Amino acid sequence: MSLIAAILWVLATTAVAMLPVERHFVPGRILLCIAPFLLVWMGFELGWMAVAFGLFAVGSMYRRPIKYYWTKWRQPTEGPQCPSR
Template identity: 50%
Template sequence: MSASVLASCLWVLAATATAMLPMRHQMVPGLALLVSAPVLMVWLALSVGWWMGVLGLLAFLSMFRRPLGALVGWLLRRGGWA
C-alpha cells in the first residue's frame, strides 16, 4: 500500500472521529481536515492515478457538503466571488 493511500485512510478515520465530537469541538479539527484534503487528493492522484483522485474528491465533497455549502453561501452573500 502506498503512503498516499495510507494517509488517505488515516484522513477518513480522522474525519469520522471528528464527526463524532460535539459541534463546538469540531471546528479546529474540521478546519485542519478541510485544508489538508486538497493536498492529499493531489498526492493521491499523482501516486495512484487520476481516477483515485476523483474518487477522493467525491468522498471529500460527500463528507463536507454542509460546511462547503455554508462557505459558498457566506462568500456569495459577501460578494467574495467578484
C-alpha cells in the first residue's frame, strides 16, 4: 500500500511542477512535508532499500527547497543585543 502512496506522491509532485511558478509554493510545501512520513511508512513495509531510493527521489525533486531551508536553519539567529559600554 505504501508503494501506491509513493507513486501517487510522485505523480502529485510532477503535477505541481507543471503549474506556473507562482502556484508552486503551497502544494509543494505540503508534498515536501508529507515526504518523511511516506518514507517511514515505506521503510516499515518495504525495507531500507526502498527508503534509500525514496530519499534519492525526494532529494532530486526538491533539491532547491531543501538547500534553501538548510541554509536558513543553519544561519545563527540574532538574539537580544546587550548594550556595549
